[in-house]
Amino acid sequence: MTDRALSVVRAGALTTVQDLGRLGHAHLGVPRSGALDGPAAALVNRLVGNAPEAAVLETTLSGCTVRPRSAVTVAVGGAPCQVAVDGRPVAWGAPVHVPAGALLDVGAAISGVRSYVGVSGGVAVDPVLGSRSTDLLSGLGPPPLTDGAVLPLGPPARPHARVDVAPQPAPPAELVLRVTLGPRDDWFTPQSVRAFTAHPYRVSPASNRIGLRTEGPALERALPRELPSEGVVLGAVQVPPDGRPVVFLADHPTTGGYPVIAVVRAADLPAAAQAVPGTAVRFVAVGRR
């Protein structure tokens, strides 16, 4: 192995490698995957001089600690957290120089859920079907980080950005998700379709990269029969038999057998990735663009 690599010292609760995702293979049952908070991943890549498709680390709640074997530039964004190099606090949301062998600690999220760690050169694990993303549903791509693992890095592409700090949206106190109803809203009672957009839900702790699960009023079906499996999109709000809406995130299955009452606007999904359990969720019906 070359010296362009990261040693994983503390993997954290769940840290995965993510890029723009594995698009174009849904017909084979391959989830799209990719960073849940895409704008945050894009920003840390820009800050360290990477191309947009470079792979970054996505942490979950508890951060991670890595040791680069060569000098690198890193930037941490997404969920705000303390960042330290060899124990000294350094900037969050800005490019930071990390000398060879130094310890980079990405702390627990102060607010939000997922922090993103961009490293100059990008994480260069072997791509699978054109993507380096970890897909937790089907197990494609590299496994989640484990203590002691070593991740190769690519060659640095460009000099890092010259910024002191880059503004980023704060994690949502209340998650407002704009939805367009359908394709299967007619499978629910009219009262339930109204309840879906009128009553607040809460983010369930059972949420993960596959779906944002919610707690709130159960939606009742007007049609009790089974729906033959059909293709589902990112942001689809599927309603399983317990009646609680699930918003499909990047690792969602490509086909599903429960009716989709609505679809969340893609622009609202990054905020969903940062909503901690218990956050109030409002689904707001909007027209199609």
Place this chain on the structure above:
Amino acid sequence: MRALPVGDEALLVEVSSGEEAQALHTELLRRRAEGSLSVREIVPAARTVLLDGLPDPARLAAELTASDEPPTPPRAREVVELPVRYDGPDLADVAAHWGVSAQEVARIHADTEFSVAFCGFAPGFGYLTGLPPHYDIPRRATPRTAVPAGAVALAGPYTGVYPRSSPGGWQLIGTTDAVLWDHTRVPAALLSPGTRVRFVPVGSP
């Protein structure tokens, strides 16, 4: 044919049968190959085809539903032969459900030409149709926590082969050594929508 909008950039086209869905899928692939259709994903399923990543879903919806022309039937493709040992733990239950012997289940299954209606559940898992409707079979009342890779299984109108070990509730009738999914191979999936499949018995029943 109904075209239901899905969000801002997708369309769910609903047809009345699995055969029509396969024919529509073939037609949409043809249009994409000739350059008259711009779309990121074309996902066939039981009675629908999902188109995702469309620049103008409303226009395509109008175009698809205005045309009276039936889609071209699926083109004949090469038949993929899967060697199978009919040794599954649910063979006797399937035989009882069908009212035939276990050997007869194997004979009926191996005499059927299947085609991949759609994929899902796991990369490389194909939903194979071909058995007549009176052989439909319910899933197991209690799903298994681990079904081995290569298990040949039945559920509803479908036959499937588990590409890797996973939980599952299908009725297991046999085993194949064929590699259904290998991401280092091109193509990674042995079966894709439209592939014709035959099961070839090996070993003694």
